[in-house]
Amino acid sequence: MRFGVHVSIGKGLPEAVRTAKALGCDAFQIFIGNPRGWKKRALSDQEVAAFRQEVQTTGLGPVVVHLSYLPNPAAEDEALYEKSILAIAEEYQRAVAIGAAYFVVHPGKSGGQDRESAMTKVARGVREILKMVKGSTLFLLENQAGAGTEVGGNLVQLAQILDEINHPDRTGICFDTCHAFAAGYELRTAEGSNRLLTEVDTTVGLARMPLLHLNDAIGECGSRLDRHTHIGQGRIGVEGFRRLLTEPRIAGLTGILETPQVTPEDDLRNLAVLRQLAAGGTR
Ligand SMILES: [Zn+2]
Ligand SMILES: [Zn+2]
DSSP: OOEEEEEOOOTHHHHHHHHHHHHHHHHEEEEEOOOOOOOOOOHHHHHHHHHHHHHHHHTTTEEEEEEOSOOTTOOHHHHHHHHHHHHHHHHHHHHHHHHEEEEEEEEOOOSOOOOOHHHHHHHHHHHHHHHHHHOSSSEEEEOOOOTTHHHOOHHHHHHHHHHHHHHHHEEEEEHHHHEEEHTTTSSSSSSHHHOOOOOOOOHTTOOOOOOOOEEEEETTTOOOOEEEEETTTSHHHHHHHHHHHGGGGGGGGGGEEEEOOOHHHHHHHHHHHHHHHHTTTOO
């Protein structure tokens, strides 16, 4: 597996690549603008070119872009829905422009709508975006913890949305271990991870899951609590991750950490733990 972390673009896109390289990442993930606002500063052609150059020089990849926090592609309110779809299209456009391999989107919250119509809304929006923006960046839906009215808390729902989008060549899923565990997927036992991978294969298909978010979970299995912690220090634990990371069916995937980053040592330690566990070793 290739491993990486989410890095900040606060000092510009090219610097983000250098940060990832300095941490010893194989791959990395970024936001493509301020994740907490609707307004994004313009990206100059020069900055984009410098980023691409840096990616090429360092050999890092795949490059992953994660959608910002505010857009909700399942929004009940029509104005918010429209605004969200346009914002996602704009960020997807940027992901294509910088040559990202993957663009990761949470399927949103349904609010007062029933789940079926919310899922249809997500699919309609993504279809619209894929029509507006052409490019080879894969559009990935991420499984959510299923808190409140979150859509996409299980693989069956994600598979249904992907079916409705009906662009198998341009879409897939990103699988987050913390969200899955919180949503009730047992990842601590061999039987659990086996069942999970079989479910991936019979729903969305293993070939359509190129990316993992590797996060340990603060909450119990089924708690619906979306709170990440360091690998091995949460409820999934060392054994859970060792089992998953040594599973041959996902050996070729990319795994990105979204664990707490208080100091750079946090990322360094989590990356080292992942690599050790993937190699089958003990910590
Ligand atoms: Zn995630
Ligand atoms: Zn999360």
